[in-house]
Amino acid sequence: MLWVGLRPQRRVGGLGYWIVPETRGSGLATAAVRLAVPWALEALDLQRLEAWVEPDNLPSQRVLRSAGFHEEGRLRSFLTVAGRPSDALVFSVIRPRH
Numbered sequence: 001m002l003w004v005g006l007r008p009q010r011r012v013g014g015l016g017y018w019i020v021p022e023t024r025g026s027g028l029a030t031a032a033v034r035l036a037v038p039w040a041l042e043a044l045d046l047q048r049l050e051a052w053v054e055p056d057n058l059p060s061q062r063v064l065r066s067a068g069f070h071e072e073g074r075l076r077s078f079l080t081v082a083g084r085p086s087d088a089l090v091f092s093v094i095r096p097r098h
């Protein structure tokens, strides 16, 4: 499953994805995110697509990097995971500025 939500900021989208555990490790997330990025930027007319990832989620970080996302920084206690605060790494792709 892959989804793009709209952030409150104009023309900014947020990407999320989830692969069923039985099929993880076979390149599905990488393929899906690579396909989704150009579609989301164009079809939704985004100037920025971002993703928030837990620091220990290394597979997800590899997915994003291989789809052209850049790591921008760390938001402390930004997420709540299983009821506890968790940091988030921020990744993004942007459209070339004219």
Ligand SMILES: CC(C)(COP(=O)(O)OP(=O)(O)OC[C@H]1O[C@@H](n2cnc3c(N)ncnc32)[C@H](O)[C@@H]1OP(=O)(O)O)[C@@H](O)C(=O)NCCC(=O)NCCS
Binding pocket: 016, 017, 018, 019, 020, 023, 024, 025, 026, 027, 028, 029, 030, 031, 051, 052, 053, 054, 057, 058, 059, 060, 062, 063, 066
């Ligand atoms: C993160 C997730 C989407 C990855 O899906 P996937 O289909 O297994 O990913 P891929 O098979 O495309 O592999 C992605 C990369 O992670 C690497 N990887 C897999 N398991 C790993 C592990 N335990 N540690 C480090 N890297 C790992 C793969 O080798 C691959 O890297 P490569 O392209 O350099 O070889 C999947 O694990 C998932 O659904 N997790 C739960 C939900 C989630 O975390 N969503 C993302 C929230 S930001």
